[in-house]
Amino acid sequence: MSNPTDNAEQWCEYEQCSGEIELLIETREKDIGNFSVRRSLPTAKRKMVGPWIFFDHMGPADFPVGEGINVRPHPHVNLATVTYLFEGEILHRDSLGSVQPIRPGDINLMVAGRGITHSERERPELTRAPRRLHGLQLWLVLPEEDEEIDPAFYHYPSSVIPALEAAGVSLRVMMGTAYGVTSPVKTYAETLYVEAYLQPGQRLALPHAEELAVYTAQGEVRAGVTEIPEHSLAVCAAGAGVILEAVTECRIGIIGGEKMSRRYVDWNFVSSRKERIEQARQDWKSGAFPKVPGDEEEFIPLPE
Template identity: 70%
Template sequence: MNIETNRDEPDDESSAGCDAVELVIPSRDKDLGGFSVRRVLPTAKRKMVGPWIFFDHMGPVRFPAGQGINVRPHPHINLATVTYLFEGEILHRDSVGSVQLIRPGDINLMVAGRGIVHSERERPEVTAVAHNLHGLQLWLALPEADEEINPAFYHYPAADIPSVTVEGVLLRVMMGEAYGVTSPVKTFAQTLYVEAHMQAGQALVLPQAQERAVYVAQGGLKAGDTHIAEHAMAVFSAEPGIVLTALAESRIAIIGGQTMSARFIDWNFVSSRKDRIAQARADWKEQRFAAIPGDDLEFIPLPE
């Protein structure tokens, strides 16, 4: 998805009462032109959690007939995007020739590598009537050795994503390994992404990872004496045995993985090298990126 972020966000994060909670990050509303998202990463105090460098919560939003998602072609480099929907549908197209409907429960992994262009729209059949959209979009920083690999797109239907019940809590292991289950989704570094649906009063032990965080898409949690409100993210230490307790019916995303080297982020570009981002900006300005087959008549200009 196209974003506008090349400066640190306001320093509005807070420290937390539980020793295992390093930081609580409230989401910030961002207008993407026609609809808004809740942005959590990156922030001034925390740029990444493991390889995850960007985290947006889209919706839930109700579009009237004639309106919807219509994100024109735009570029990425040196990262991979993950799109996951709770509700609705997005039509993905990219410059490697992918045309894929993204539906609830699917995982869609777009690997930008040395450079990719994609668009995110909705089919006319969808926008013709009032409809809902709700989901998450995340970016992974690729390891330095993989930053310039060939671009690619991987689609994993909902039926291929493994689920498991732990102490009564229904979990889906979206990426990586957790709770004795391994996801088939391709990873480039140690990566953790788990979705959990918890009922009020249920408890869940966090899986281990070098770095990890929990985002509350719906409901509310407690970790020790720290309250994690709806639409906030708590970043945890590596302390084992951390227990999350649901204060209400809650839908959460657990993310994390191995510690990565520092990254620079400018508009839609992420890289370990500032000069690579400068090159990508010049390439997009001069339209040297590959075009999207069947969607090459318009594009989002480079912000100056």
């Protein structure tokens, strides 16, 4: 999705914690047009967790006939987007010529590198019936030496994403290595992304990563003395060895990886260099970014 303003940070409530959890970020719903999002990263208190710099929980949004996702072409540089749906479908198009429906359980990885343009809409036949959209979109920073690589697009259907059980807990390892399995999804730095479903009373030891956080997409979990309510991001203390216990039936996302150098965020641009972001702003304003084949007429203007 495109960031609707030039400021990526969204208002949240924070709680400094002790023990296993260092910081608890409780998100607030924000309407961005015909659906709502909850943004956990970046915030004033925490910019990144490992290479993850942007974390949006989209919906759930129920669309009537004739309405739906309609995100016009917009640009990115020096990052990679990761889209994952629980329900619904999004049609991805980009300036490389990629045309790919994203369906529940798939991983859609778009590497912006030196620059890419993409749109997120729906196939016309889908808009003829009521439907629901629900999912996550995350941004990864690229290592400084990879920020200007050629743009690329990778799509991984749900069938190739490893699924397993650990202590009775259903897991999917979307990116990186955890619980003895490795995802086929391409990474550029040490990266972790795991989805877990827990029933009340079930416990799960979190995998190791230099930086680690847990997002509660549904339900509530506990880590030691800290309650992690629904729609919250709990940033784990370094080396804490966190064990979660489900308070209710829940779906969680575990994200993390290696600590990265400082990044700047402006609208849809992320870079280790402020001057690169200014160049990207001018390039979009002047029309220097490549167009999306089959979606050349519209675009999202640069926020002033």
